[in-house]
Amino acid sequence: MYGYQVIFLLIIAILNSDYSLFIAADPTPPVWPVAFQETFNETSTLPVVGTSSNIQGTYYYDYEQKSVRIDRTTGKYDRYCSSVKYFQDTPCTHLVVNGLRYLVFPKLNSCCMCCTAEDGCGMLKPDWLSDATFIGYNTTTPVKYQVWDKKGLQDNFYWQVDATQIPYIIDQQPNDLMIFDVTSFKKGSIDPSIFALPSYCSKDHKCPLLSVCTIAR
Ligand SMILES: *[C@@H]1O[C@H](CO)[C@@H](O)[C@H](O)[C@H]1NC(C)=O
């Protein structure tokens, strides 16, 4: 007695599935895991200082702890670190904890508080790419990547592995390219000791007046 309706539904289903062969919807915008860590290589240019394509680093991200730590083998090409230590070739860490961004120079036992979340110096939210534009897939290598653009003053291209959604590239045009090692990606909460403020840091010790931090503040 329902035969007619069943055939009708089948036809609809077949039409729908055929249709989807021709129109592939864009993927949904990337959402970062609540917590992860991943190493990266970076090419960065700072006016006057120059370019380095040999910067290594590690990104620790934990939105539940509201903490971020970005280690770099040198701060020389980072506009914040460089403006505090005047172009010195020394490791530099951005550490965001309790809504404050610190610049830490572990080899120098030196640290200063740069700027606050209210100044716009906080951490990215997991959905920071929700309004990004899908550029397309890159299939130049056997790994298929999604390429997104999060417009700021310039293009900020973001790549992730299509199959696993692991972050691959943050390309802040025209002067900062971070290429992540997707095999180093670890999802899951970060040991709080990673975000511990070194003893030589204090929120009352602000970065120098003649640093980029002052502009941010
Ligand atoms: C994919 O990425 C490679 C390497 O970055 C680039 O040379 C190529 O032009 C890209 N392909 C497309 C279709 O964007």
Ligand SMILES: *[C@@H]1O[C@H](CO)[C@@H](O)[C@H](O)[C@H]1NC(C)=O
């Ligand atoms: C990152 O740079 C190091 C040192 O130059 C190199 O050995 C390594 O292969 C690079 N990793 C990636 C993922 O490109």
